[in-house]
Amino acid sequence: MKRYLKTIVEQFEIAGQVERIEPFGGGHINDTYSVQTGRDGSTVRYILQRINHKVFRDPFALMDNVIRVTEHIRRKTAQCNPALAARQLRVIRTRDQAGCYRCPEGNYWRMYNRIEATASYDVLSSPAQAYEAARMFGAFQKMLSDLPGGPLHETIPDFHYTPKRLEAFGKVLDKDPCNRAAQVKEEIAFVQNHAEICSVLVDLQNQGKIPVRVTHNDTKINNVLFDRTTDKGVCVIDLDTVMPGLSLYDVGDMVRTATCPAAEDERDLSKVWMDISLFEPIARGFAVEAEAFFTPTEKQYLAFAGQLITFEQMIRFLGDYLAGDVYYKIARSEHNLDRARTQMKLVQSMIEQQERMNRITEIIWRDAARSAVSGRTGQCASL
Ligand code: ADP
Numbered sequence: 001m002k003r004y005l006k007t008i009v010e011q012f013e014i015a016g017q018v019e020r021i022e023p024f025g026g027g028h029i030n031d032t033y034s035v036q037t038g039r040d041g042s043t044v045r046y047i048l049q050r051i052n053h054k055v056f057r058d059p060f061a062l063m064d065n066v067i068r069v070t071e072h073i074r075r076k077t078a079q080c081n082p083a084l085a086a087r088q089l090r091v092i093r094t095r096d097q098a099g100c101y102r103c104p105e106g107n108y109w110r111m112y113n114r115i116e117a118t119a120s121y122d123v124l125s126s127p128a129q130a131y132e133a134a135r136m137f138g139a140f141q142k143m144l145s146d147l148p149g150g151p152l153h154e155t156i157p158d159f160h161y162t163p164k165r166l167e168a169f170g171k172v173l174d175k176d177p178c179n180r181a182a183q184v185k186e187e188i189a190f191v192q193n194h195a196e197i198c199s200v201l202v203d204l205q206n207q208g209k210i211p212v213r214v215t216h217n218d219t220k221i222n223n224v225l226f227d228r229t230t231d232k233g234v235c236v237i238d239l240d241t242v243m244p245g246l247s248l249y250d251v252g253d254m255v256r257t258a259t260c261p262a263a264e265d266e267r268d269l270s271k272v273w274m275d276i277s278l279f280e281p282i283a284r285g286f287a288v289e290a291e292a293f294f295t296p297t298e299k300q301y302l303a304f305a306g307q308l309i310t311f312e313q314m315i316r317f318l319g320d321y322l323a324g325d326v327y328y329k330i331a332r333s334e335h336n337l338d339r340a341r342t343q344m345k346l347v348q349s350m351i352e353q354q355e356r357m358n359r360i361t362e363i364i365w366r367d368a369a370r371s372a373v374s375g376r377t378g379q380c381a382s383l
């Protein structure tokens, strides 16, 4: 175990002595470690994370958000399911009660309780998991609809403001700092030919047809923890981007990550497509919660959201490839390009199936309205 990391962990209010610290998880932005401590023969496990402060410019403000959100969720869950409340995220404070620690080297660190007996998945293996993940994100939004204390900090401004993503892409393309544009003409043309996708939701927002809510904004499917035994959703994690946003962005990122049978960086594009049999339970799982608060226009655009966020993600990966891989962690030289290509294939597959998706969501909203009258929903329905 690196001495450096042990010194960091000792800045936090942990129980016992540090026994082990190991790299954990595979996110593209932060660095995650599993920490084990021991006292009198019993062990406790934690999660330690280095917050990427090039991406998140104000880690203390970010942790302010995370503390408010986690405390609210724990309080609400405790009202109906105390066992589940004990399995929600809790920020471990530093010894002087801050939400994170700035080390002498200038890095920012935070710790959470480790939620035991859970698993997260990069690729889902059943419609039941898809339903469960979507229900968890729907319940998450519903619980945060009455978050007290005013708006959350915007941890990354304009995070899903897709027209600005397109604008940033145009700028990096003009500069082409690594001379890579010539090699990705087909992908660039795809972005240019589908540019109109970018403004659909912000136009509706500007017309007052869809509201800004407290949203997660990174509803990648591996940001839900499932119980290892029951495979039921336990907890939504990765709260760095929880801030004001459009609900449909959360739907979109779920559809992007949950309906594709292949990994985000799959090189064999024949394996990449949108499996509509997984779209159905995603939409249903989300609708069972969102029926209580979605507007008619949000309902109408649920099926479109996946296309928007997947296209946005393609623009982000391709833009980062052109920029010289400055944002996302990469493990091989064309990693961002491979990722951009899977997203392009997925957008194509979504466009082809858009009509069927729309028909499915119409039925789902009808069913959700009916079961809202009789059914038990929410975080309390878990486990
Ligand atoms: P990133 O921003 O890098 O995606 P996450 O917060 O999502 O970081 O953590 C990465 C992975 O670590 C998750 O997908 C999950 O498997 C695991 N993980 C994170 N926090 C916890 C926790 N509190 N308890 C159990 N596992 C966790």
Ligand code: GN1
Binding pocket: 026, 027, 028, 029, 030, 055, 217, 218, 220, 238, 240, 241, 264, 313
């Ligand atoms: C990043 O950190 P991680 O891996 O959960 C990114 C998301 C992207 C995702 C693509 C702050 O999420 O927006 O959708 O990669 N997070 C940030 O896999 O940019």
Ligand code: MG
Binding pocket: 027, 220, 222, 223, 238
């Ligand atoms: Mg994550």
